Amino acid sequence: MPLVEIEGLRVSFRQYGGKVDAVRHVSFRVSEGESVGIVGESGSGKSVSCSALLRLLPATAEVEATTLRLDGVDVLKANKEDLARLRGRSAAMIFQDPMTAFDPVFTIGHQIAETIRAHRKVGKREALAEAEQLLLRVEIKNAADVLGYYPHQLSGGMLQRAMIAMALSCRPKLLIADEPTTALDVTIQAQILQLIKRVQAEFGMALIMITHDLGVIAETVDRVVVMYGGEIMEEGAVTDVFEAPKNDYTKTLLASLHSRFEPSKGAPDTVAPALELRGVAKSYHTRRRSGFRVVQGEFQAVQTVDVVLPRNRIVALVGESGSGKTTTGLMAMRLTEPSRGQILVDGTDISQLDPAALIPFRRRMQIVFQNSYSALDPMMTLAQIIAEPLHIHGLGTPREQTEKALNWLERVGLPRNFGNRYAHELSGGQRQRVAIARALILEPTVLVADEPTSALDVTVKAQIINLLKQLQAELGLSILFISHDLSTVKSLTDSVVVMYRGRVVEEAPTERLFAEPQHPYTRALLDAIPATNPREKRLRTFLSADEIKARTPRYTVIQTGSAPNAAPQLVTIAPGHRVEAIVTP
Amino acid sequence: MTAHIIRRILSVAFTFIVVSIIIFLMMHSVPGGPFDANDMPVSEAVRAKMMAQWGLDQPLHVQYFNYMWGVLHLDFGVPFQSPGETVVELISRAWVPSLILGGSGVLIGAPLGILLGMAAALNRNTWIDYLASTLATLGLTIPVFVTSMLLILIFAVWLNWLPASGWPQPNRWILPIACYAAIPLATYARYTRSAVLDTLNRPFVTVLRAKGLSERRIVFQHVMRNSAIPLVTVFLPMFIGTATGSIFVEAMFRVPGLGAYFVSSIEVRDYTLQMALMLLITFMYCLAYLLSDIAYALLNPRIRVGGAE
Amino acid sequence: MTDATAPITTTRQRSPLWFAWRRFLSNKAAVIGGVVLGILILMAVFAPLITPYNPEAQSFLTEALAFPSAAHWFGVDNLGRDFYSRIVYGARVSLTIGFTAALFSVLVGIPLGALAGYFGGRTDWVIMRIIEVFSVVPPLLAALLLGALTRGGYGTIVFIAALFGWVNVCLLVRAQIKAFREKEFVRAAQALGASPWYIIRRHLIPNSISPIIIGFVLAIPMAMMLEASLSFLGVGVPPPTPTWGQMINEGIDFMFFYWHLAVFPTAALAITVLATSLFGDGLRDALDPTLKGR
Amino acid sequence: QTTVVAPSGSTAGTYMDYMKTVYDRGTGSELLQIPIATFDKEFELTPMAAESWTQSEDGLTWTFKLRPGLVWSDGEPLTAEDFVFALQRAATSGYDFAWYWDFAGGIRGWKEVTEGTADVSTLGLKAVDDVTIEVTTVAPKPYLPSVTSLWYPVPKHKVDELGDDWALDVATIVSSGPFEIESWEKSNNSVVLTKSDTYTGPWSPLIDRLELDPTLNAPEVGLPAFLAGDADYSFLNTGQVPVATARYPDGIRKNAVFATSYISYDLDAAPFNDVNVRRAFYYAVDRAELTSTVLKDIAIPAGSILPPGYPGYNPDIAAEAVFDPERAKQFLADAGFPNGEGFPEVEIWYREEGGYNGAIVPAMAQYLQAEFKEVLGISLNIRALPGPEWMDGLRGKKNNIFIAPYEYDYLDPSNFYGIFYNGGRHGYFIPEYDEIIAKADSESDWDTRYKLYAEAEQLMIDQGLIVPLVHPVTIAVVSDQLTGDGVAPNSLGFTQLDRLGHYFFTHITKQ
Numbered sequence A: 001m002p003l004v005e006i007e008g009l010r011v012s013f014r015q016y017g018g019k020v021d022a023v024r025h026v027s028f029r030v031s032e033g034e035s036v037g038i039v040g041e042s043g044s045g046k047s048v049s050c051s052a053l054l055r056l057l058p059a060t061a062e063v064e065a066t067t068l069r070l071d072g073v074d075v076l077k078a079n080k081e082d083l084a085r086l087r088g089r090s091a092a093m094i095f096q097d098p099m100t101a102f103d104p105v106f107t108i109g110h111q112i113a114e115t116i117r118a119h120r121k122v123g124k125r126e127a128l129a130e131a132e133q134l135l136l137r138v139e140i141k142n143a144a145d146v147l148g149y150y151p152h153q154l155s156g157g158m159l160q161r162a163m164i165a166m167a168l169s170c171r172p173k174l175l176i177a178d179e180p181t182t183a184l185d186v187t188i189q190a191q192i193l194q195l196i197k198r199v200q201a202e203f204g205m206a207l208i209m210i211t212h213d214l215g216v217i218a219e220t221v222d223r224v225v226v227m228y229g230g231e232i233m234e235e236g237a238v239t240d241v242f243e244a245p246k247n248d249y250t251k252t253l254l255a256s257l258h259s260r261f262e263p264s265k266g267a268p269d270t271v272a273p274a275l276e277l278r279g280v281a282k283s284y285h286t287r288r289r290s291g292f293r294v295v296q297g298e299f300q301a302v303q304t305v306d307v308v309l310p311r312n313r314i315v316a317l318v319g320e321s322g323s324g325k326t327t328t329g330l331m332a333m334r335l336t337e338p339s340r341g342q343i344l345v346d347g348t349d350i351s352q353l354d355p356a357a358l359i360p361f362r363r364r365m366q367i368v369f370q371n372s373y374s375a376l377d378p379m380m381t382l383a384q385i386i387a388e389p390l391h392i393h394g395l396g397t398p399r400e401q402t403e404k405a406l407n408w409l410e411r412v413g414l415p416r417n418f419g420n421r422y423a424h425e426l427s428g429g430q431r432q433r434v435a436i437a438r439a440l441i442l443e444p445t446v447l448v449a450d451e452p453t454s455a456l457d458v459t460v461k462a463q464i465i466n467l468l469k470q471l472q473a474e475l476g477l478s479i480l481f482i483s484h485d486l487s488t489v490k491s492l493t494d495s496v497v498v499m500y501r502g503r504v505v506e507e508a509p510t511e512r513l514f515a516e517p518q519h520p521y522t523r524a525l526l527d528a529i530p531a532t533n534p535r536e537k538r539l540r541t542f543l544s545a546d547e548i549k550a551r552t553p554r555y556t557v558i559q560t561g562s563a564p565n566a567a568p569q570l571v572t573i574a575p576g577h578r579v580e581a582i583v584t585p
Numbered sequence B: 001m002t003a004h005i006i007r008r009i010l011s012v013a014f015t016f017i018v019v020s021i022i023i024f025l026m027m028h029s030v031p032g033g034p035f036d037a038n039d040m041p042v043s044e045a046v047r048a049k050m051m052a053q054w055g056l057d058q059p060l061h062v063q064y065f066n067y068m069w070g071v072l073h074l075d076f077g078v079p080f081q082s083p084g085e086t087v088v089e090l091i092s093r094a095w096v097p098s099l100i101l102g103g104s105g106v107l108i109g110a111p112l113g114i115l116l117g118m119a120a121a122l123n124r125n126t127w128i129d130y131l132a133s134t135l136a137t138l139g140l141t142i143p144v145f146v147t148s149m150l151l152i153l154i155f156a157v158w159l160n161w162l163p164a165s166g167w168p169q170p171n172r173w174i175l176p177i178a179c180y181a182a183i184p185l186a187t188y189a190r191y192t193r194s195a196v197l198d199t200l201n202r203p204f205v206t207v208l209r210a211k212g213l214s215e216r217r218i219v220f221q222h223v224m225r226n227s228a229i230p231l232v233t234v235f236l237p238m239f240i241g242t243a244t245g246s247i248f249v250e251a252m253f254r255v256p257g258l259g260a261y262f263v264s265s266i267e268v269r270d271y272t273l274q275m276a277l278m279l280l281i282t283f284m285y286c287l288a289y290l291l292s293d294i295a296y297a298l299l300n301p302r303i304r305v306g307g308a309e
Numbered sequence C: 001m002t003d004a005t006a007p008i009t010t011t012r013q014r015s016p017l018w019f020a021w022r023r024f025l026s027n028k029a030a031v032i033g034g035v036v037l038g039i040l041i042l043m044a045v046f047a048p049l050i051t052p053y054n055p056e057a058q059s060f061l062t063e064a065l066a067f068p069s070a071a072h073w074f075g076v077d078n079l080g081r082d083f084y085s086r087i088v089y090g091a092r093v094s095l096t097i098g099f100t101a102a103l104f105s106v107l108v109g110i111p112l113g114a115l116a117g118y119f120g121g122r123t124d125w126v127i128m129r130i131i132e133v134f135s136v137v138p139p140l141l142a143a144l145l146l147g148a149l150t151r152g153g154y155g156t157i158v159f160i161a162a163l164f165g166w167v168n169v170c171l172l173v174r175a176q177i178k179a180f181r182e183k184e185f186v187r188a189a190q191a192l193g194a195s196p197w198y199i200i201r202r203h204l205i206p207n208s209i210s211p212i213i214i215g216f217v218l219a220i221p222m223a224m225m226l227e228a229s230l231s232f233l234g235v236g237v238p239p240p241t242p243t244w245g246q247m248i249n250e251g252i253d254f255m256f257f258y259w260h261l262a263v264f265p266t267a268a269l270a271i272t273v274l275a276t277s278l279f280g281d282g283l284r285d286a287l288d289p290t291l292k293g294r
Numbered sequence D: 001q002t003t004v005v006a007p008s009g010s011t012a013g014t015y016m017d018y019m020k021t022v023y024d025r026g027t028g029s030e031l032l033q034i035p036i037a038t039f040d041k042e043f044e045l046t047p048m049a050a051e052s053w054t055q056s057e058d059g060l061t062w063t064f065k066l067r068p069g070l071v072w073s074d075g076e077p078l079t080a081e082d083f084v085f086a087l088q089r090a091a092t093s094g095y096d097f098a099w100y101w102d103f104a105g106g107i108r109g110w111k112e113v114t115e116g117t118a119d120v121s122t123l124g125l126k127a128v129d130d131v132t133i134e135v136t137t138v139a140p141k142p143y144l145p146s147v148t149s150l151w152y153p154v155p156k157h158k159v160d161e162l163g164d165d166w167a168l169d170v171a172t173i174v175s176s177g178p179f180e181i182e183s184w185e186k187s188n189n190s191v192v193l194t195k196s197d198t199y200t201g202p203w204s205p206l207i208d209r210l211e212l213d214p215t216l217n218a219p220e221v222g223l224p225a226f227l228a229g230d231a232d233y234s235f236l237n238t239g240q241v242p243v244a245t246a247r248y249p250d251g252i253r254k255n256a257v258f259a260t261s262y263i264s265y266d267l268d269a270a271p272f273n274d275v276n277v278r279r280a281f282y283y284a285v286d287r288a289e290l291t292s293t294v295l296k297d298i299a300i301p302a303g304s305i306l307p308p309g310y311p312g313y314n315p316d317i318a319a320e321a322v323f324d325p326e327r328a329k330q331f332l333a334d335a336g337f338p339n340g341e342g343f344p345e346v347e348i349w350y351r352e353e354g355g356y357n358g359a360i361v362p363a364m365a366q367y368l369q370a371e372f373k374e375v376l377g378i379s380l381n382i383r384a385l386p387g388p389e390w391m392d393g394l395r396g397k398k399n400n401i402f403i404a405p406y407e408y409d410y411l412d413p414s415n416f417y418g419i420f421y422n423g424g425r426h427g428y429f430i431p432e433y434d435e436i437i438a439k440a441d442s443e444s445d446w447d448t449r450y451k452l453y454a455e456a457e458q459l460m461i462d463q464g465l466i467v468p469l470v471h472p473v474t475i476a477v478v479s480d481q482l483t484g485d486g487v488a489p490n491s492l493g494f495t496q497l498d499r500l501g502h503y504f505f506t507h508i509t510k511q
């Protein structure tokens, strides 16, 4: 008997002014020990289907199904107590956003122990001991301490692991992982995926992996379900689907995975670069409480960084989470005041200009924010949001502004009637496109795009990237492209700047960087890119910060022409290729 | 945290001084003095003598500084209304009944209000919710003196279950405490309802459900604790707030508390007592806000154990 | 794309207000509250048309204190005035006091809250100190003192209610704006070259609509209650102008037998406040598009 | 042990010493001491501390003989010296009732001493021996004995020991009257008195304990407490009368309190500097309607400053105060305001207070407002002010029209007429009036006196100095457990309750 049996699932949501169908005719099964992936575009009903299985949908949801069984229990007929027993024990879930998934006022230890005790009769102390073991299992080194930590004291990656530990704590027969890695950077993502796979094997659990990232699927599962628009498009063994997709949507999905983009043509202009950062740095004052004391400190978010964005080029800024990419991008826009350094736009230093003098530059430089959800005013309709730049700069009549906004809506691949909608009514990918439309409507010459495609599924991503390319060609747009997604970087950008802990550790033309990475961090980063082919699944090793430091490359004076120094410095080892290294005499 | 507390204390001290100046000026700009209530005028000579006796003949700023200098030494002067004792003695005597009744009112009303609010939130948009919300609104709308009168009429006059009013015997406390409880009950019910609804909408509640926790545990442990933290900040100020409510309740129930002095000190221009009472309430409020701040910080792990602010 | 999940929308361009209106209409309690409030306001406005007698004329001295009857729906008060007329006219004063005070609170509270929240620093410090001064003085005592100073009356009550009402609004708005100031859509607007004033007006204040409405709705009963409390303490609106607070206060004396003198004004006050808060809640939910299917 | 619980006056009291402060006195301070003389229920003056008194030939000197054997509750003998000391201290210490001894008592040298221009020894007071007091007045004061009903002794030995503070603390308070003090709750000025063991004067109490509680005074609070058995009687407001009458048909008592509510003016300020305006107001009040509707049961019409039954009350004068709208309009027209046109908006100020005035004045003010509007076409605004401010306004002439209440202090017409004498309470200076009053006050022939007072009142009417409005009546419900002469109505049908405390509380018993 299969562990999960879903037959003819249909979920709709009651809303003001009618019902919305989220999921229709969904049927699939999962047997014990099996791992199944659900892929599909954003908003296709992946999360809703799984939540329906655990009856975790809000009260406005109406769930119908011919069969909806979990571990032999008819979920639709189960009462509250049965459900409580079923949840956690038969199936546990890892949620998309670990930051909001923990109760902020209880310690991690309490929350894990509580889960254990909800399902088994054990003492508090034993439960805590078990929790510690679980934390160790998910490779949290200082597990004993972490037990006493509150959620906000952990980083996103650690929380995600604690979340997995919590899910494992009830020894579920089925683990549902809902996009467990979207919020994480590639290196952590790879670690988490590997971890999930390992514990799955160890505990002999079945796994449902929800994602829109085909690479993740290729890496982790045996069987795949492809969803689109609330329905299942295709289902089959992962190798079969990857090698011989039947459905059109699956085909485009896979096609986009293998597409290649051409690097920008023509030699860069010799005139001043579109944007140049000279020695910019940013330090934050931090205040940490320890007990009742406040410890004041300086945190170097960005150490002296030089970045050149030549005209009509796309430069990528990559690096681990928290390495200062966003901060650099914001400083370039003068949205965060740099602590030091100059910002040159077309050769003019704008780092000292007052707000009024900045306005003409603001028209030429735009930014797409990393978090598209908070970057859109929740009280404004999309048409208003996109037209806002025109409104601020007083371009055209209100009618023309709206009209132009609606055109841009189409250009980024959204229907015109979305103009009436609000940000919260969109999926993540749709929101990101709105943010891009807003940034581009003024037809700027410089664009700082901070993870503009992180929430997009591959098809839409391809569309957006095409759009960016096209604009680059049409408008002579220069883009500083901040991203975690190395495959996109590889296919889109002309050169890459790698940041690590607030410093630039390597910089090179794209092809050269991917071919000959020098810095150990760059290598680790490239190594973490998920495979695009299920047959390429492999085990990875991960470097710790100390190991990276220890492996800093060494060059001689002759190789680099720089003065020898025991401290690492950026040295040029080939035209356009700089790397942080220790120069030995 | 210490620095934070010190900064708060300084700002509170600043506020306190500003308030004291404002009150002092307002108090003295009200026409009529403490010796003007008599049916027939006292002669100018007599008046002057009495003004001099209380130091009221000095310029205002001198009076202010004299008074505040005394306050620094915890000397709040002698109430004109009761020259046999000091203001401090008077207040500490009269405050006891007010504190007993007001305190019990809040202590009883607040938990009941929380329960009512939870019941409303958990049964959102059912008759329980509507009933609870209506009760809460009524509690806030019907003036205390009407409630007092109603309770007296029902329980003392018609049903004859309880004494109508009066002080020392504890069975006379029941009705006034019920009146005092109405406002915290209503306020807490409102606050709790919205706090619980907010909490229920947070993603971690879904996670808790997914873990297989019983609904009861989710509500009474997680939701309650999370909702309680913001509620802490209103508790103490509300406690102090009952002090002014005592004007009505104590008048209706013949309680020899502080309430009557609020009104009488203003009416008979009892400057020392008036000033002391105002300063007392101001001070209590300052303290209450300060303590709530600290309590909030202590209860909220985000602040207590550091990390991002 | 995601057409399958798209809500059933017509292709016509509808204004956000239209949607707000639809959302409002689907909230039954709010509609009832709104209707009741509307009726009350209309009654107050058209008081002369719907009241049979002059509220101040003591035309029924011989029937003083009469109970409700067909001729006098709410009875007659101790001074021989038709009580129904007085309640209706009382709505004028009480509603005016409530709404004026609330309006003042909002007019003062929003800009100050916005300034404090947006600019922070010294502006915030100064405004916070002012707020602190207001929050540590109990309104009732201050009202007593101010009442003694200004001899009470209409203006004083509105003034006092506004004086203490804006603090609430200001704090709510400030907190909201502080929270939103760091949001990226504000940054986005800055990146577009928007001025602080533009950002406050277009982004921050609309996003604070819910605390503003809460503040507004809370200020109304607060002012009306203040009026009642002050009447009890003798610093109210001078007679013969009928006000609910004054009528409640006088009614208390007659509660033993002539119950109608206390019951009707209290009920009027309670109904108004109840309706206002239902309406306000509904309005807030309707104006905030993000609260979707709740 | 019988305990009577009774409502009583003011909730705030400073000293338990009537001769130290009247307006801020502790509850029951008069019951603790024995006055020279007091009134019984028929308003007959009865000697208390004094056994007898005589007036000298020239009418200027009175000699009071004290009852022998009177003692203070601490055993010290009560002597003439204690009475003399009481007034000497009053004259020098800023006594808030000092005016009384000037205008009612007319004691020689009083004014000079209070103003500090003469030594206290020049006062016309002398303790001839332990039981003899001699009082010299400026002019003949035929009614002086009744003035002494407010003359209580002060324990000189205690004052010598503790100063004025003797009257602050139950432990140090000594009494000379029928009651002793047991406890005093200062928050609300309620006291518990007990029957005195040492008292040898007339009227010894029939009850053992007496609780006087000012918080019971407001009928809204008092009646529920009474109904719940917590009080032995309670005053009633209009709204309560039907309930109380239905429940206790035999327990209802009324009392005319010898008080008057009247309108007074600032005679120098427009528009009331015009006598025609004042007279218009005089005729524009329908007192009968006012008291039969709005103030039903709690007031009777006032045609004169003197209440009916009061010595010197003149029904003919009172009958002049009729409601005559035509005449009122005519007067107003004569003043240049036909039908109220051009009449400025005026604001009438009244004093906020509890008790019977609190019950009648606000309602009356609104009645007048409507009435003046209707009859005279005048807009009258109403403002209630706390005591000090109202007084401040009256004295400082900060407003031009007031509703003023006055309750008698001693039983003689000179009491009421004195409040308008030579400035007095209202700052009225009417030479003709002052002349008549001065003459009347010192006239020893009673018929002539009453005639002179009637003349003075006629002058008041002609000049429109005041508009007498109503005489308040208090109405109360008394428990059937309370018996004795005290609760039985007098020949006029009135029961004095605590108004004549000495008589009432010593003439009640409780089952």
Ligand SMILES: Nc1ncnc2c1ncn2[C@@H]1O[C@H](COP(=O)(O)OP(=O)(O)OP(=O)(O)O)[C@@H](O)[C@H]1O
Binding pocket: A013, A020, A021, A022, A040, A041, A042, A043, A044, A045, A046, A047, A048, A049, A058, A060, A212, A425, A427, A428, C005, C293
């Ligand atoms: N509470 C809700 N009320 C109304 N509609 C909802 C609700 N939750 C989800 N939906 C809708 O149901 C559809 C499916 O949502 P779901 O969360 O399953 O998407 P998903 O496939 O998980 O997307 P993503 O990859 O972005 O997480 C979406 O169109 C979404 O708008």
Ligand SMILES: Nc1ncnc2c1ncn2[C@@H]1O[C@H](COP(=O)(O)OP(=O)(O)OP(=O)(O)O)[C@@H](O)[C@H]1O
Binding pocket: A185, A284, A285, A286, A299, A301, A302, A319, A320, A321, A322, A323, A324, A325, A326, A327, A328, A370
């Ligand atoms: N306002 C701030 N105050 C203090 N520290 C900050 C602030 N903003 C950012 N930081 C810190 O600066 C560092 C760099 O942050 P930044 O957002 O630039 O990282 P990132 O490279 O964009 O990371 P991600 O890939 O996760 O977006 C982080 O460690 C962050 O915690």
Ligand SMILES: [Mg+2]
Binding pocket: A046, A047, A048, A096, A178, A179
């Ligand atoms: Mg999802």
Ligand SMILES: [Mg+2]
Binding pocket: A325, A326, A327, A370, A450
């Ligand atoms: Mg970033």
